[in-house]
Amino acid sequence: MSDSAAAVVAKVRGALLKTPAKVGGASASRRPDGAIRVPKAAELIAEAIRRRLVQGDLKAGDALPPEVELMAEFHVSRASLREAFRILETESLIEVKRGAHGGARITLPDVDTASKSIGVLLQIRGATLKELFDARVIIEPPLINILAGVRTDQDLAELRDLIDFEAANIDDWTVFASAATEFHNLLVRMAGNVTLALIVGMLDELYLRHLKRFVSRNRPDQRELNQQTVAIHRQLVDVIAARDGASAETIWRYAMQQSRNVILAELGEDTPLAVY
Amino acid sequence: MSDSAAAVVAKVRGALLKTPAKVGGASASRRPDGAIRVPKAAELIAEAIRRRLVQGDLKAGDALPPEVELMAEFHVSRASLREAFRILETESLIEVKRGAHGGARITLPDVDTASKSIGVLLQIRGATLKELFDARVIIEPPLINILAGVRTDQDLAELRDLIDFEAANIDDWTVFASAATEFHNLLVRMAGNVTLALIVGMLDELYLRHLKRFVSRNRPDQRELNQQTVAIHRQLVDVIAARDGASAETIWRYAMQQSRNVILAELGEDTPLAVY
DNA sequence: GCGACTCATTGGCCTTACAATTATTCTACT
DNA sequence: AGTAGAATAATTGTAAGGCCAATGAGTCGC
Numbered sequence: 001m002s003d004s005a006a007a008v009v010a011k012v013r014g015a016l017l018k019t020p021a022k023v024g025g026a027s028a029s030r031r032p033d034g035a036i037r038v039p040k041a042a043e044l045i046a047e048a049i050r051r052r053l054v055q056g057d058l059k060a061g062d063a064l065p066p067e068v069e070l071m072a073e074f075h076v077s078r079a080s081l082r083e084a085f086r087i088l089e090t091e092s093l094i095e096v097k098r099g100a101h102g103g104a105r106i107t108l109p110d111v112d113t114a115s116k117s118i119g120v121l122l123q124i125r126g127a128t129l130k131e132l133f134d135a136r137v138i139i140e141p142p143l144i145n146i147l148a149g150v151r152t153d154q155d156l157a158e159l160r161d162l163i164d165f166e167a168a169n170i171d172d173w174t175v176f177a178s179a180a181t182e183f184h185n186l187l188v189r190m191a192g193n194v195t196l197a198l199i200v201g202m203l204d205e206l207y208l209r210h211l212k213r214f215v216s217r218n219r220p221d222q223r224e225l226n227q228q229t230v231a232i233h234r235q236l237v238d239v240i241a242a243r244d245g246a247s248a249e250t251i252w253r254y255a256m257q258q259s260r261n262v263i264l265a266e267l268g269e270d271t272p273l274a275v276y
Numbered sequence: 277m278s279d280s281a282a283a284v285v286a287k288v289r290g291a292l293l294k295t296p297a298k299v300g301g302a303s304a305s306r307r308p309d310g311a312i313r314v315p316k317a318a319e320l321i322a323e324a325i326r327r328r329l330v331q332g333d334l335k336a337g338d339a340l341p342p343e344v345e346l347m348a349e350f351h352v353s354r355a356s357l358r359e360a361f362r363i364l365e366t367e368s369l370i371e372v373k374r375g376a377h378g379g380a381r382i383t384l385p386d387v388d389t390a391s392k393s394i395g396v397l398l399q400i401r402g403a404t405l406k407e408l409f410d411a412r413v414i415i416e417p418p419l420i421n422i423l424a425g426v427r428t429d430q431d432l433a434e435l436r437d438l439i440d441f442e443a444a445n446i447d448d449w450t451v452f453a454s455a456a457t458e459f460h461n462l463l464v465r466m467a468g469n470v471t472l473a474l475i476v477g478m479l480d481e482l483y484l485r486h487l488k489r490f491v492s493r494n495r496p497d498q499r500e501l502n503q504q505t506v507a508i509h510r511q512l513v514d515v516i517a518a519r520d521g522a523s524a525e526t527i528w529r530y531a532m533q534q535s536r537n538v539i540l541a542e543l544g545e546d547t548p549l550a551v552y
Numbered sequence: 553g554c555g556a557c558t559c560a561t562t563g564g565c566c567t568t569a570c571a572a573t574t575a576t577t578c579t580a581c582t
Numbered sequence: 583a584g585t586a587g588a589a590t591a592a593t594t595g596t597a598a599g600g601c602c603a604a605t606g607a608g609t610c611g612c
Contacts, residue, residue: 038604040564042362054399054552066593077566079355082595086318086359090366091393098594099574114397117367117390118474123330124384127470135471138418194403195411198394199475314573316595342562353597358564374563375605 041076042083046091048074049084053093053106064094064104115202119209119275129210129271133260136203140184141253143191143200144236148245155190156241162186163233170226181208183233209275225262317352318359322367324350325360329369329382340370340380391478395485395551405486405547409536412479416460417529419467419476420512424521431466435513438462439506446502457484459509463528485551501538 039047052058064070070081085104088094092109096102122132147155162183169175181204188200232255239248315323328334340346346357361380364370368385372378398408423431438459445451457480464476508531515524 040362042564050396051552054396068593078594079358079567080565082355083359083362085594086316086362087366090363091396093396096594097574098572098592100590100592101575102573102593104594108400109393109397111397114390114393117385117393118478120330120367120369121385121387121390121474122471125470125474127474131469131471134469135475138472139415142414193407193410194401195398195407195479196414198397198401198403199411202394203471318595344562354563355598356596361563372563373605374561374603376559376561377606378562378604380563 040083041074041080042087045070045074045076045081045084046087049088050091050093058106060106060108062106064106066103111198111201111205114198115205115209116275118202119206119273122206122273123275127273128269129207129267129273130264130269132203132207132210132273133256133264136200137253137256137260139196139200139203140188140256141249143188143193143196144240144252145245145249146193147187147191148240148243148248150192151190151240151243156237159183159186159190159233159237159240163230163237166226166233167230170230171223173222176226180229206273206275210271210273229259316359317350317356318363321346321350321352321357321360322363325364326367326369334382336382336384338382340382342379387474387477387481390474391481391485392551394478395482395549398482398549399551403549404545405483405543405549406540406545408479408483408486408549409532409540412460412476413529413532413536415472415476415479416464416532417525419464419469419472420516420528421521421525422469423463423467424516424519424524426468427466427516427519432513432517435459435462435466435509435516439509439513442502442509443506446506447499449498452502456505482549482551486547486549505535 049058049064058064065073067078067081071078074081085094085096088104089096092107092113094104095107096104162179166176166179166183169179185197185201185204189197191197232251236248236251236255239251325334325340334340341349343354343357347354350357361370361372364380365372368383368389370380371383372380438455442452442455442459445455461473461477461480465473467473508527512524512527512531515527
């Protein structure tokens with residue numbers, strides 16, 4: 001290529017940003033301190049691909065063209081393209097496999113990704129385990145109230161199936177714990193607010209991450225606690241079945257405060273959240 | 277270097293992962309489908325630096341050594357190192373400047389970063405604007421109740437200062453909007469739950485991003501609405517001053533539902549959230 | 553002092569080359 | 583015919599080296 005590097009850069013920038021009317025376009029973005037930041041080639045490529053993805057041009061599982069083709073398409077070197085890949089991998093938007101028929105494939109980001117970035121933020125800001133639970137105690141009960149109004153018979157059946165599964169695994173600590181967590185998430189999802197379901201999912205995820213790092217032992221009275229849990233879950237579903245939102249909310253708030261107190265008493269109220 | 281590439285890779289892996297006892301260590305991680313994934317050099321470097329950062333060996337503003345030194349330290353090529361930089365940049369953990377005395381500097385991630393990853397997730401899952409507001413209507417009022425119990429006189433003073441500022445800028449749409457948003461955030465922060473403050477901050481951020489993309493026009497009755505807003509804010513602070521948590525919660529819930537209805541009527545209830 | 557200039561430092565980007573991995577295809581042997 | 587295993591082709595992972603651009607600090611001239 002005989003162009004000077006500057007010309008090439010200019011060309012790429014031009015090619016990538018040919019939709020300057022889009023107000024949301026994040027080229028030449030400003031940093032908090034007001035200084036302008038010249039976007040790097042890799043960032044522009046990542047942004048272009050990300051846009052295709054979010055706007056639906058690319059679906060999960062779709063394969064991106066091999067590096068050689070993308071290099072030609074974006075007029076960049078392999079190094080820059082690969083840096084863009086690392087960015088998109090970090091955002092869990094692609095996965096790259098090597099070998100024949102390898103290459104980058106679109107993946108849907110999951111809760112893990114988001115909760116990781118939030119986790120770092122919370123840890124830096126000194127959030128405590130107590131706050132994490134308080135947040136859930138505030139968010140979940142009102143959702144249960146809503147759920148009592150919108151639940152279908154199939155929802156009830158699913159919830160009861162899950163409770164039966166809990167009861168069947170009452171002695172297997174890890175299985176029971178993940179089932180109980182899933183019960184929470186299921187309730188929240190059924191309430192129908194995708195946003196809050198996601199938030200609760202992330203809080204769960206953070207709590208579990210913390211747990212896995214610091215707790216390996218079991219409680220002596222675990223079995224008894226688990227039985228209580230199952231009983232409360234059954235009671236809750238019955239009230240939801242009766243469409244008694246207010247009672248359901250009260251029950252759930254009480255139940256969550258109970259388990260919050262048990263867990264915090266064991267782990268320590270002011271334990272700083274630690275996910276790394 | 278006369279080693280085969282395989283030997284070099286092995287050496288690097290060994291050097292980077294010399295703390296295998298750390299349970300949190302994410303080398304050779306498993307993907308959801310159970311397949312094991314060989315971590316790339318860039319990921320290992322990013323992880324090593326990230327760990328130093330989160331554990332406090334590196335503070336915000338600290339400069340990392342120049343690329344040449346890091347290449348030597350990690351025994352990797354410049355390409356791999358730079359891919360690692362892109363990963364860390366994506367996570368908002370470093371910022372790279374060029375020129376003399378440039379290089380990578382540690383930065384603290386901010387709400388933007390987290391809300392971006394959540395935004396993608398929400399958009400993909402088809403969250404609507406309505407849900408975003410419903411989430412805030414659920415989360416904020418209980419926090420106001422708490423705030424009424426813990427508020428200090430200085431908190432009241434700050435809130436009233438902010439309201440005065442709102443009143444003074446009642447005709448400047450953008451200034452008023454950001455002041456009103458800050459009022460929300462201030463309330464939530466004062467309630468003392470870092471986790472929920474962060475979550476509300478992210479929801480705000482997402483709403484504002486959406487707004488900036490799609491709304492440029494003003495309402496004809498904006499001035500009147502803003503005056504109502506100021507009146508309600510004053511009323512709220514008075515009730516908080518009286519430590520009347522229940523009333524404060526009720527007032528705030530009502531106020532938020534009002535503004536939710538106004539905004540949704542204008543933008544459309546089922547508008548899918550669009551942040552890109 | 554103070555502005556323009558120089559220059560060393562450092563990252564941004566490109567090219568080339570080779571190694572490692574993997575799906576497919578071919579081959580040889582049973 | 584069928585199948586294990588070897589060759590092959592496609593594709594990413596990593597390295598090395600080079601040029602250019604940006605930047606900030608010191609220097610020189612006024």
